[in-house]
Amino acid sequence: MASISTPAATRRRPARPRSIAIVLAALVLAACSSPKIKAPVEDRGGPRAPVATAGGTPGAQGTPGATPAPLGVPEGVKPLPGAENAGKPGFYTVKPGDTMIRVGLETGQNWKDLIKWNNLDNPNVIEVGQVLRVVPPGADPNAVATRGVTAAKVDVKPLDAPRAASGASGVSVASAASTPVALPPAAAATPRDDDDVNWQWPATGAVVAGFDDVRSKGLSISGKAGDPVLAAADGRVVYAGSGLRGYGNLVILKHNSTFLTAYAHNQALLVKEDQTVRRGQKIAEMGSSDSDRVLLHFEIRKLGRPIDPAKLLPPR
Known part of the structure; x- marks a missing residue:
């Protein structure tokens, strides 16, 4: 009968766990005798992108022998x-x-x-x-001028204020601009004292906006298109163009190691870079380039810092 084979089948079942144990033991022995292989390591921080500053060049992280980065x-x-x-x-x-x-x-x-x-x-x-x-190689950057300047009174008038004797002013300015300046060809353009500059007004119009160290950084002088813009002192043209946003057609003069002047919003530039100019020489014509009205924006900078031109220009 079929019931006779049942005990035999029941007796074979305990042998299965023993066979599994033998197989596992063989696998362990094989693993111990085989070469060790490292498993890949998961970087849970994600890919490490180089830290870049504006315009900076990223480099390899932790490169052996690399020069330490500055503080x-x-x-x-x-x-x-x-x-x-x-x-x-x-x-x-x-x-x-x-x-x-x-x-x-x-x-x-x-x-x-x-x-x-x-x-x-x-x-x-x-x-x-x-x-x-921003200083010449070998120059002492701490050697700066400390002499003060005397303030002058400047009347600020609205832009639409009437200009008294505008015709006469225009004639006198034109003649002054065309009159040769009797100065020796050398030395006169560079005063012995960098603060000792013979200043004059760059235009004859009324001052319609005063100095503001944060916004305007100079004086706004009214006029009409084509009015002459004059060099405020002897100097050399270090820039003439329209590449500085907010200034329009711009002339920058360097007078010595201390002072620069800037003349902005012109309709025409009459000088070129590296040209030597004299006090009172016509360097541009007033206009409204990069401005909503005709005016001259005039700056004086001492060691690069804007200062109130009214402290240097002669009283009117």
Whole structure:
């Protein structure tokens, strides 16, 4: 009968666990005798993207033998040019929107000199955070002028205020601009004392907006299109063009190692870069470039810092 085979089948069942144990033991022995292979490690932090500053060049993380990054620069990120000089006197850290022309205006230097002092291959490419030398190599950056200036009274009039004797003023300005200035060809353009500059007004119109250290940084002088714009002192043209946003057609004169003047919103420029000009010489014609009205925006900068022109210009 079929019931006779049942006990035999029942007796074989306990043998199965023993067979499984033998197989597992064989696998363990095989694993111990085989070469050790490391399992892949999962980086739960996700891919590590290089930390980049504006215009910065990312680098490899933890490269053996790499030069340590300057203080404040993340490990593995290539420091920007001149980063080791950040915050030192005589150096300037590039801000968003800066150009070499603006850096020159902000530091009181000729932008072409800045290019040479910093060995820039392409002056059109500067990076936010880059640090530029803004004093001549070997110069003492702490040697700055400290002499004060005497304030002069300036009447600010509305833009639509009537201009008294405008015709006569125009004649006198034109004749002054065309009259040769009797100065020796050398030395006269560079005073012995950098604060001792013989200033004059750059235009004859009324002052319609006074100095504001935050916004205007100069005086706004009214006039009509084509009125002469005159050099406020002897100097050299360090910029003539329209490459500085907000200034329109602009002329910048460098008078000595201390002072720059800027003449903005002109309709025509009558001088070129590197040209020497004399006090009272016509350098531009008044206009409304990059402005909503005809006027001359006039700045005086001492060591790059805007100062109130009324403190230097003679009383009217």
